[in-house]
Amino acid sequence: MLTLRVRSTTFEAEGILSFELVDPAGAELPAFEPGAHIDVHVPGGLTRRYSLCDPPWQRYHYRIAVLDVPGGRGGSRAMHEHVHAGDLIEVSEPRNFFPLASESGHAVLLAGGIGITPILAMMEQLKRLDHSFELHYCTQTPERTAFAGRMGQDTAAGRAHLHHDGGDWRKGLDMASLLREYRPGTHLYFCGPAGFMKAVKDASGHWPPDTVHFEYFGADPDVPTRAMPASGCDVVLKRSGNTIHVDPSQSILQAVRDAGVACESSCEAGMCGTCKVRYLSGSPEHTDFVLSDEERREFVLICCARVAEGPLVLDL
Template sequence: MSLHTSEHIDVQLTQIRLEADDVASYEFRPVGMSELPAFQAGAHIDLHLPENRVRSYSLVNDPQERYRYVIAVQREATGRGGSMWMHNVPRVGERFTISQPKNDFPLCESARESVFICGGIGITPVVSMIRRLERVGASWHLHYAARECARAAYADDLAQIVDADSRVEMYFQNEGQRPDVRSIVERAPAGTHLYCCGPRGMVDDFIDACAVRPQEEVHFERFAAANDAASEGGFEVVLHRDGRRIAVSPGKTILDTLLDHGVDVQYACSSGVCGTCRVGVVDGVPDHRDDFLSDEEKAGNCAVMVCCSGSLSPTLVLDL
């Protein structure tokens, strides 16, 4: 039976393709419906995996395509197992449940110029953006950093674009090349929209370099929150609905502790950027370490991202 609700869609895995060393793409097509919901460049979907795991992945394909969604997954040996599962287990023909597309990294199609700075798997939302800008005939320039040529996903696809030699600049770490983020930003003409997706250091440099630019022209998406996860422990979480008190030990996050005690909590990025593990706070003062909640939401202390945040009070009462 196909699952189609306002939140979830049943899809079938129709293709797996190696895009670079340790990066594979996955094509999903709808089951029981002719088209998938429309999406805009920069959007992502949540992919539901076994054991109540949810992972968020950017859509790579052209937003014009309604017959498929394509994501790319980089193998992360030190992650929480989602990427390793994706690289080792799924087979073409299997069915998955996904969310409706969501977009926290939207593209401004009307910009006079778009400049993209990305690193590693951060290329994935940018590929979709470039496909869209090509379709509407807009001007763009890409600065793409990777460890080495063999690990640069979609580099061959990008090279096929007209005038790619003048619009795509590649930087390979093993050859001593790194993009000068500040210089790139400073050279961008007024009115340019700037985008960055990549490792923490790159995004931090980008935000710093863009401090004097109009903020409506500055766009970024992180793989992980700017701050390290709170794992100092030394406090208790109280589950408001059943009264259980659980000690959070040093070296553990709240999420680790909840999962160890069999508490059913959804999570995806485990880095404080996607919002999947958001839990309401009934009492106590969280130590917010995420990049998802707004400053106002953090000040209100009504919610906490349990994957990375901790507690400033001895007890944190959660709406669980």
């Protein structure tokens, strides 16, 4: 955990503030890679994940940008209302579940709204390496477009493109046309709100899976999740034959750990795949952002999955 000083806050666009965070004694901060994020302990006891959006080789500050989400769960509101220049704030060390996969070939970077934050750091890195890329940045209006100034030269050079859709992404960038042709060696990176993510996923469904990289902000509100029965549910650990009860307030991962079985995890939000376990019978309800349909027939991410039909027998 790091305690950092908020050196400045900046109005970046309508509803978007950025926060520049530094070590209180002016020390270098832990290194990070493009696509990385920090977990911020927000006033009021919430923890929120924000991507680092400045170039990764700048080691004396982190910059995060926060969209004030009307009707959100309170984290962004608290950041806007209660975090000011001069404050101290606790953050995790940077972690990266959205790395650049390859520094050769062409990169297509797609950002929707505040999803520009990890993409910006990627763009800076690719520019520094003189790597071929194109950026498409979709926002509602020019007024709601953060960091447009940082891509001015790239816009002029024809490798960064701004698309304004007035709030309906279907009226903006034509994803299907953009992604219709897969060119070998190309990698696709995208981040944005749920409707944008679905549009890009649908348009890139024919791309080789290992060339498509994305990051959600958090739980996808379009993915309905089944409420766990008030009594919880059971999973069976195949290797010991033990049955473990999963309380409604727990993840399967927590219940398995509480039973003394070691399991690796990292994001604990269905985004990294570290907690992947094979299952042998039963039906999980998958809520992750990582597994393909084919993988879901065999594996489950136990940090976020629930039991749709039991008993769920895990190869543990």
